[in-house]
Amino acid sequence: MSAPFGEQPRLMARGESAQLFDLGNGQVLKLFRDSVSDEMIAREVDASCHAYACGVPAAAAVGRRAWDGRRGIVYPRLDGGTLMAWIRRNPMRAGWALDRMAAIQAAMHRESGGALRPLKQVLATDIAYGPASIALQRTAIAYLETLPDGDALTHGDFHLGNVMMTPQGMKVIDWSKAAAGHPAADAVRSEMLMRFGIGPSDWVTNLWRDWAAGRLRKSYLAAGTLTPRDMDLWRPVVALAWLRARNAGRTPAFHRYLDDALRSSGIGRLHQE
Ligand SMILES: Nc1ncnc2c1ncn2[C@@H]1O[C@H](COP(=O)(O)OP(=O)(O)OP(=O)(O)O)[C@@H](O)[C@H]1O
Ligand SMILES: [Mg+2]
Secondary structure, three states: OOOOOOOOOEEEEEOOOEEEEEOOOOEEEEEEOOOOOHHHHHHHHHHHHHHHHOOOOEOOOOEEOOEOOEOEEEEEOOOOOEHHHHHHHOHHHHHHHHHHHHHHHHHHHOOEOOOOOEHHHHHHHHHHOOOOOHHHHHHHHHHHHHOOOOOEEEOOOOOHHHEEEEOOEEEEOOOOOOEEEOHHHHHHHHHHHHHHOOOOOOHHHHHHHHHHHHHHHHHHHHOOOOOHHHHHHHHHHHHHHHOOOOOOOOHHHHHHHHHHHHHHOOOOOOOOO
């Protein structure tokens, strides 16, 4: 691929939905794949700026910029790598890093989601377009309606690959799934991403994943925003919604987790209703 701007722009990183180019002026250009909707790109701009304005440590979008027919967002360049890469290099400090990550998420949840889309609506849509039977979908959506709305700033994809470790501390990136909603839904989503999200899933890593999810949850709950019961209430609907776009490992373990959550909330079961 040829260079987007400047003398020697460099492909710095790539994610599932975009490629990152160094613009050479302290800024980077995130160029999206064609499959990403305009709505998601606009949301990422709005949510990153909103989060930054609320005091959340985030890289705020500088603006939108297209190149060669591809849509992009300009961001300030963050030095350092993702928290996932940092933990691989500093495994003995993982507990500290997870505590800090949880504190950032709890602080984010004390802020309002402002004009972002309502999280309950996102969950209901994902359940309705997901693979569960119509009967299970109906019961789950009716259950979702009984849960409190909430108005917190939620990230929607808060995992080790979306937090960067910079010399100025941790910074949260990738706000395209942000919404306004109940903090417990976002905390449960992070628990699921840690345990069952994209990445290695050999048995040693899985032990680590389960430990890390527990540590993140414990530190998050210590901030006092939520109780374990709040997380239990949201787990079945957040997990069912995730089935729509889930593209990650540990599927049998995830299905057990989902079925446990569905059963204990009285919603039903994924495989036999
Ligand atoms: N402002 C930034 N400065 C430097 N590097 C960045 C910046 N933002 C993102 N990156 C790098 O680019 C990678 C991909 O960024 P991002 O997570 O925003 O993209 P994505 O394609 O939406 O990711 P995903 O794979 O989660 O869908 C990050 O893991 C990080 O290494
Ligand atoms: Mg990402």
